[in-house]
Amino acid sequence: MYYHEAAAFLFDLRRFSVKPGTERVEALLAHLGDPHEEVPFVQIAGSNGKGSAARLTESVLREAGLSVGLYTSPHLSALAERVRIDGRRMTESAIADFVAEVRPWLVDRAAAGEPLTFFEVVTAMAVREFARREVDVAVLEVGLGGEYDATSAVDPVATAVTNVSLEHTDVLGDTIGEIARTKARIARPDAPFVTACEGEALDVVREVAGEAGAPVTRVTGDGDADDAGSADEGDPGDETDDSPALAATYEGRVSATDAAVSLAGEREGTYRIPLVGRHQAANAAVAVALADRTAAALGTDLPDRAVRDGLARATWPGRFEVVDTAPLTVLDGAHNPAAARTLAATLDEYDYDDLHLVYAAMHDKDHAETAAGLPDAATAVTCRPAIDRAEDPAVLAAALRSAGVDEVTAGDDVADALATATDRAAADDCVLLVGSLFAVAEARAATVRTVRSRTVRGPDDAAHALDAAGVPPEGVAAHRDGVDHRVLTLRLRGDRAERVASEARAVGGDAALGGLGADEDRGAAGEQVPVTVAGTVAELRALVDRLDAADGGGLGGVAADLAAAAGIDACGPGGTEGEGDAAAPDAPDYPWTDRTAVMGVLNVTPDSFHDGGRHADLDDAVAGVERMVDAGVDVVDVGGESTRPGAEPVPVEEEIERVVPTIEAIQSVPAVGSGEVLVSVDTRKPAVAEAALDAGADVINDVTGLEDPEMRSVVADADCPVIVMHSLDAPVDPDADPEYDDVVGEVVDALRERLALADTAGIDRDRVIVDPGLGFGKSPAEDFELLARCGEFAALGCPVLVGHSHKSLYGAVGRDADDREHATVAGTALAADRGADIVRVHDVAENRAAVDVAAAVNGALRGGGDPAEDGE
Numbered sequence: 011m012y013y014h015e016a017a018a019f020l021f022d023l024r025r026f027s028v029k030p031g032t033e034r035v036e037a038l039l040a041h042l043g044d045p046h047e048e049v050p051f052v053q054i055a056g057s058n059g060k061g062s063a064a065r066l067t068e069s070v071l072r073e074a075g076l077s078v079g080l081y082t083s084p085h086l087s088a089l090a091e092r093v094r095i096d097g098r099r100m101t102e103s104a105i106a107d108f109v110a111e112v113r114p115w116l117v118d119r120a121a122a123g124e125p126l127t128f129f130e131v132v133t134a135m136a137v138r139e140f141a142r143r144e145v146d147v148a149v150l151e152v153g154l155g156g157e158y159d160a161t162s163a164v165d166p167v168a169t170a171v172t173n174v175s176l177e178h179t180d181v182l183g184d185t186i187g188e189i190a191r192t193k194a195r196i197a198r199p200d201a202p203f204v205t206a207c208e209g210e211a212l213d214v215v216r217e218v219a220g221e222a223g224a225p226v227t228r229v230t231g232d233g234d235a236d237d238a239g240s241a242d243e244g245d246p247g248d249e250t251d252d253s254p255a256l257a258a259t260y261e262g263r264v265s266a267t268d269a270a271v272s273l274a275g276e277r278e279g280t281y282r283i284p285l286v287g288r289h290q291a292a293n294a295a296v297a298v299a300l301a302d303r304t305a306a307a308l309g310t311d312l313p314d315r316a317v318r319d320g321l322a323r324a325t326w327p328g329r330f331e332v333v334d335t336a337p338l339t340v341l342d343g344a345h346n347p348a349a350a351r352t353l354a355a356t357l358d359e360y361d362y363d364d365l366h367l368v369y370a371a372m373h374d375k376d377h378a379e380t381a382a383g384l385p386d387a388a389t390a391v392t393c394r395p396a397i398d399r400a401e402d403p404a405v406l407a408a409a410l411r412s413a414g415v416d417e418v419t420a421g422d423d424v425a426d427a428l429a430t431a432t433d434r435a436a437a438d439d440c441v442l443l444v445g446s447l448f449a450v451a452e453a454r455a456a457t458v459r460t461v462r463s464r465t466v467r468g469p470d471d472a473a474h475a476l477d478a479a480g481v482p483p484e485g486v487a488a489h490r491d492g493v494d495h496r497v498l499t500l501r502l503r504g505d506r507a508e509r510v511a512s513e514a515r516a517v518g519g520d521a522a523l524g525g526l527g528a529d530e531d532r533g534a535a536g537e538q539v540p541v542t543v544a545g546t547v548a549e550l551r552a553l554v555d556r557l558d559a560a561d562g563g564g565l566g567g568v569a570a571d572l573a574a575a576a577g578i579d580a581c582g583p584g585g586t587e588g589e590g591d592a593a594a595p596d597a598p599d600y601p602w603t604d605r606t607a608v609m610g611v612l613n614v615t616p617d618s619f620h621d622g623g624r625h626a627d628l629d630d631a632v633a634g635v636e637r638m639v640d641a642g643v644d645v646v647d648v649g650g651e652s653t654r655p656g657a658e659p660v661p662v663e664e665e666i667e668r669v670v671p672t673i674e675a676i677q678s679v680p681a682v683g684s685g686e687v688l689v690s691v692d693t694r695k696p697a698v699a700e701a702a703l704d705a706g707a708d709v710i711n712d713v714t715g716l717e718d719p720e721m722r723s724v725v726a727d728a729d730c731p732v733i734v735m736h737s738l739d740a741p742v743d744p745d746a747d748p749e750y751d752d753v754v755g756e757v758v759d760a761l762r763e764r765l766a767l768a769d770t771a772g773i774d775r776d777r778v779i780v781d782p783g784l785g786f787g788k789s790p791a792e793d794f795e796l797l798a799r800c801g802e803f804a805a806l807g808c809p810v811l812v813g814h815s816h817k818s819l820y821g822a823v824g825r826d827a828d829d830r831e832h833a834t835v836a837g838t839a840l841a842a843d844r845g846a847d848i849v850r851v852h853d854v855a856e857n858r859a860a861v862d863v864a865a866a867v868n869g870a871l872r873g874g875g876d877p878a879e880d881g882e
Contacts, residue, residue: 011106011113012482013103013105013106013480013525014482014526015109016105016110017105017526018526019113020128020132021537023116023125023128024127026127026128028127028154029127031158032158032163034124035163038115038116038131038134039137039138039163042138045137045140045141045142046141046163046164046165048141048144049137049141049145049148050146050147050167050308051147051150051164051165051166052148052149052150052166052167052168052170052300053152053164053166053168053169053170053196054067054149054150054152054169054171054300055155055156055159055170055172055193055196056152056171056172056193057174057175057177057189057193058172058348058349059172059173059290059293060151060172061082061326062285062290062293062297062329063170063172063296063297064082064149064150064151065080065324065325065326066283066285066293066294066298066320066321066324067149067296067300067301068094068324069320069323070301070312070316070317070320070321071301071316071320072096072097073315073316073319073320074305074310074311074313074320075310076146076308077095077144077145077146077147078095078096079094079139079143079145079147080095080148081093081149081151082151083129083151085536086328086447086450086451086455087451087454087536087537087538089105090105092132092136093135096145096746096748098748098756100136102480102525102751103751104749105135109135112131127160129160130160133150133160137164146308147167147304150164152193152196154178154181154182155189155192156171156192156194156196157193157196158192161196162196166201167304168201168202168203168204168304168307169197169198169202169203169204169224170203170204170205170299170300171193171194171203171205171207171215172205172206172292172296173205173207173208174186174189174193174207174214174215177189186211187210187214190218191214193215194214195218197219199222200223200224201224202224202225202300203219203226204227204229204296204300204303205226205228206229206231206292206295207228208230212228227303228254229254229256229257229275229295229299230254230257230258230292230295231258231260231289231291231292231293231294231295232259232288254295255275255276256274256276256298256299257273257274258271258272258273258292258295259291260287260288260290261280262359263286263360264282265719266335266360266772267332267719267770268283268284268719269283271283271291271294271295271321273295277298277302277314281321281322282322282719283321283322284324284326284719285324285326286332286356287355287356287359288355288356289352289356294321322718322720323718327454327763328341328343328451330342330353330356331450331454332770333454333457333766333769333770334441334770335770336437337435337439337440338439339443340440340442340443341444341450343444343446343447344444345380347379348383350379350380350381350383350384353383353384353444357385357442358385362438362439363436363439363440364435364436364439365388365439365442366435367387367415368390368391368393368427368441368444368449368453369381369384369392369393369443370393370401370445370446370449371400371401372397372399372400372446373399374399377401377406378409380409381406381409381410381412386415387410387415389415389417389419389431390407390410390415391418392407392410392418392419392427393421393424393426393428393449394424395449395451395452395536396448396452396503396504396536397448400446403420403421403422406420406445407420423563423564424443424453424456425452425453425564426563426566428453428456428457429567431443448536455501455502455538456564457766458762459501459502459568459571460500460758460759461498461499461571461572461575461805462575463575463801463804464497464499464802465497465801466544469490469491472544473490475497475542476490478751478755479522479524479540479541479542480540480751481522481523481540482524485522489542496547496576497544498544498550498572498575499540499541499542500540500541500568500572500575501538501539502538502541503536503538503539503564504526504539506563506564507523508523510541510543510553510557511523513553513556513557514543514545514553517545517552517553518545518549518552519544519545519546519549519550519553520543520545521542521543523539523542524541525538525540550572551576555569557569575805598731598776600731601644601645601688602644602779602847602848605865605870606846606848606865607644607645607849608642608644608848608851608858608861609644609645609811609848609849609850609851610635610646610854611647611815611851612631612635612638612646612648612672612676613648613649614631614648614649614669614672615649626668628675632675632676632678635679635687637854638687641854641855644687645688645690645709645848646676646688646689646690647692647711647850648672648676648691648692648707649693650668650691650692650693651692651695653786662695665693665695666701666702669701669702669705670701670702673689673705673706676689677706688708688709689709690707690709691707691709691711692713693710693711695721696718696724699721699724699725700728707730708730709732710724710728711732712725712732712733713735713786714737715735715737715761715783716734716764716767716768716773719767719771722767722768722771726771726772726773731777731778732777732778732779733779733780733781733811734764734765734778734781735780735783736760736782736783736786737783737786737787738786739786739787748787750792753788753792753796754782754796757782757783758805758806761803765778765808775808779808779847779848780803780806781810781811781813782803782810783813784797784813784819785813785814790818790819790821793817794819794822797812797814797819797837799844800812800841800844800845800846801845804845810846810847811846811848811850812838812841812846812849812850813850814837814838814841814850815834815850815853816830816831816852817830820833831853834857835856835857835860836860838857839863842860842861842865843864843867849861
């Protein structure tokens with residue numbers, strides 16, 4: 011079975027109505043061999059904030075060294091987003107395998123009049139995947155209610171109810187008490203139960219949890235920290251008085267995307283969270299208390315470092331997500347009056363001039379009250395996502411006018427509406443897209459859309475390119491002979507993917523759809539469809555012109571993205587190839603600007619995998635840099651902590667003591683002191699980066715890819731170049747076994763998310779370098795795939811660094827650890843030929859030669875120049 015068949019089957023289950031009870035999910039799990047009995051689960055319910063609390067809890071537990079599954083809903087752009095293992099979403103191939111196994115059983119159940127719903131089957135799929143991947147614990151966000159939700163088929167080790175308000179009264183009950191009761195029934199005997207409920211809801215959840223035999227822990231958000239008290243040490247779940255175990259106080263924004271929360275009680279201190287808004291304090295308190303009790307249930311320590319880093323590094327896309335700062339641009343799925351008022355209060359924390367609103371909603375929502383709750387806007391554009399339930403933009407426009415917005419335009423396409431609002435806004439204004447997560451998904455997809463350009467070398471390579479893009483075998487057979495020129499791959503809404511493919515064929519090119527695009531139900535439930543376009547430069551230019559001339563439908567932005575990827579002008583047939591690649595006139599000039607630069611590794615560690623201890627002495631370090639300079643190095647990368655598999659973390663002060671004296675000492679080398687050769691520091695710690703910059707470093711090389719918000723702040727303040735690497739763990743976890751469908755596409759997507767964080771932190775994109783992270787959470791085959799296709803990372807609009815020197819991938823071609831120098835040189839030549847802008851190596855002279863030969867082969871000598879001097 012292929013993914014498009016599996017996804018179409020699952021989405022077709024949405025036609026079955028929800029029925030109370032967990033019996034059907036339990037039956038499916040029994041059919042699968044009871045995988046829920048193999049995994050400890052954490053279950054989180056609540057009217058609001060349960061998704062945020064789930065994300066925060068998962069992140070804290072991961073930072074404690076656990077392998078953690080996460081199940082949330084809904085998804086934004088792909089079904090697989092709902093199921094994550096250690097932060098990475100479930101693969102499409104795993105989804106296809108699951109559906110192939112359960113489809114006959116599900117069909118028989120439906121024929122017998124007992125069909126399972128979409129949510130029930132996807133919940134079972136998540137549980138099965140967590141068991142298959144052998145996670146240490148899995149966090150489940152309840153879908154609706156609690157007692158009868160599909161997630162309640164498991165027996166959790168800890169549970170939480172964030173809060174209770176009137177919602178889904180036709181299903182859950184007409185009163186706060188009734189709704190609280192059904193949510194609290196996720197409580198299990200002896201399993202800690204955490205809640206931030208208040209008033210009547212608190213009384214009810216305490217009563218229900220008590221009846222179940224679950225010890226209750228109360229936390230508060232933005233309460234009086236002085237009133238917080240620790241729970242009794244003998245039983246951390248039982249409170250001896252009415253004091254909360256944790257009281258969280260919201261301390262306000264600390265950046266465009268982050269806020270600070272102070273905790274008092276069981277844990278004391280101020281913590282950074284990537285969620286802005288006073289209401290997030292309670293979610294953070296729930297997450298910390300729940301993570302503490304989960305770790306205790308699993309017999310694992312939860313150090314404060316894990317809490318601090320876990321809270322700071324969690325992500326929750328589409329929920330008050332700041333995607334730009336000039337103008338301030340926010341995406342949020344608030345879709346009811348209460349959420350609109352909360353959103354307005356959160357937006358009050360920002361300074362801006364005029365607000366330009368983009369509004370979409372489903373037809374069953376309270377438009378008048380929601381519009382009244384939104385912040386005052388100078389202009390508004392209404393729109394409609396590609397969902398049958400979406401309200402007519404004209405109806406929404408009328409609601410906004412009634413709410414007092416004078417200048418309202420009834421639009422249609424979400425991406426076009428966002429572009430219209432952005433065009434209206436000045437740099438000091440704010441653009442807010444709100445009303446539906448479906449609209450947020452479409453806007454976000456347009457904002458982070460990446461077009462990858464791929465070189466195809468014959469029919470076999472064409473078939474591999476199509477297969478990697480999710481095209482089924484019959485599609486590969488039909489299009490492989492036509493995909494022989496320039497090949498571009500991107501993801502679009504289903505109708506747009508079909509339109510782009512049709513237009514490509516109309517101008518003489520070829521195109522194929524993958525994923526759900528290969529099925530008649532294209533783009534079901536907001537699923538983004540991969541489309542692969544191929545053609546000559548002339549054909550691609552004609553395609554861009556046709557899309558650019560299209561009347562709306564979000565295709566203007568697609569045309570611009572295709573033009574940039576193909577290096578052609580989007581302004582008509584007069585453009586010439588290569589114009590899209592022209593650097594901005596004020597872009598900084600670095601060694602890698604117009605040639606492949608060589609970065610030499612200078613490890614001042616005793617335990618690095620290749621050269622540990624060689625440069626620990628300052629005189630040896632200076633001598634090593636002198637040899638590198640003589641050999642033609644462009645950048646010296648100083649490392650004070652090994653990231654090899656199993657390496658022990660180095661304390662901050664010790665790492666500073668290693669790198670700072672080294673950076674200061676090598677300034678005595680004339681080429682370094684003059685700035686001709688740059689100095690980079692290889693670190694994942696903000697304090698080390700700051701100290702290194704003060705000592706004279708020019709570049710930060712962050713193996714965790716700017717995961718730490720404090721590192722983003724250090725880089726933004728220094729306005730220095732930064733290397734953003736894709737990694738799953740640093741140091742490398744030798745037991746990690748991640749799964750990829752297409753390693754290049756997935757690493758590009760992951761890096762694009764980190765670049766978005768860099769943008770909103772104020773880091774200049776001209777100073778960002780991306781590194782696909784060979785050897786970090788990839789198999790040798792995947793490493794070689796990244797090396798072969800490193801040129802595709804140019805789609806991110808940044809220089810590309812390849813770090814392959816002496817790594818374990820060469821063991822797959824028979825090279826032992828002490829016999830990888832020649833393999834490394836071969837890899838450098840290939841990387842330079844295929845688009846790498848920087849190669850990071852241990853042996854500078856040999857790899858400098860490889861880079862120069864690759865440059866000569868690609869024409870560096872045609873003008874009579876010297877490839878080793880180009881760009882100097």
